Amino acid sequence: MANTPSAKKATRKIARRTAVNKARRSRMRTFTKKVEEAIASGNLEAAAAALSVAEPIIMRAAQKGIVHKNTASRKVSRLSHRVHALAQA
Template identity: 45%
Template sequence: MANIKSAKKRIKVIEVKTARNRRIKSAVKTAIRRFEEALTAGNLEEAKAKFRFAEKKIMQAAAKGTIHKNAASRKVAKLASKLNKAM
């Protein structure tokens, strides 16, 4: 355990940021999973809506710095490719 006041504060700040990043990553994973479920069910209209939502969540995560912008773009491109193949 840290003894210096600033080190104690850094520990608290890191815990808060870790919790926030975990929530954001979970939301991204859930959005991707729901998109893929709609795609495998063959429901293209729902899949399009889920794709737009997943893309939004991924880009928000990139904007907040939770994931790198190139990783976000790669994820979106992969989902778009899956959607285009299904059409």
């Protein structure tokens, strides 16, 4: 357990940041799932709309350090490929 005042303050700060990061990560996952559900239903318009909403949220998570930049790019790329494949079908 933290004993010094600075260690106690650091523990409080970490708890606050963890809560913020958890919310951002959850939001990113929620919007990713919305895109995947739209793709699974075969609705191109809904999938494209969900992707346009999800993409900035995913990239913002990368900017904030929730996920790595390359991970975010990979997620967006894979989702967009799936939406475009739906358009081709």
